[in-house]
Amino acid sequence: MIANEILIKIENAPISERIHIIEYILQSLKHDMQPTTMPKVRQRKPFQVRSFNLGQDVHCDRDEIYAERG
Structure with missing residues (x-):
């Protein structure tokens, strides 16, 4: 704990000293x-993208999709 005498001296001290x-x-x-x-440095793992097959090509008509929106 800080003694009350020290606190009083600090309160009465000039601003620059405070x-x-x-x-x-x-x-x-x-x-x-x-x-x-020291904080642990994480090792970076290479990112790999796996390819996959949807089975068939998907074709869509943009005009038909946007026509539904109004």
Whole structure:
């Protein structure tokens, strides 16, 4: 816990000193948040497309399809 005396000194300190205190606290937090272990690097697997046969060619009439829409 922070002593009340320290808090009172901080409250009465000039703004520039308060900003320096805040910057110091932020730097220490950034340092503490650094990951201790290296993140795992995923290995990329090659993407392969399998071909398939529908059995027959599919033909459609665009005009007939769009005529149904109005």
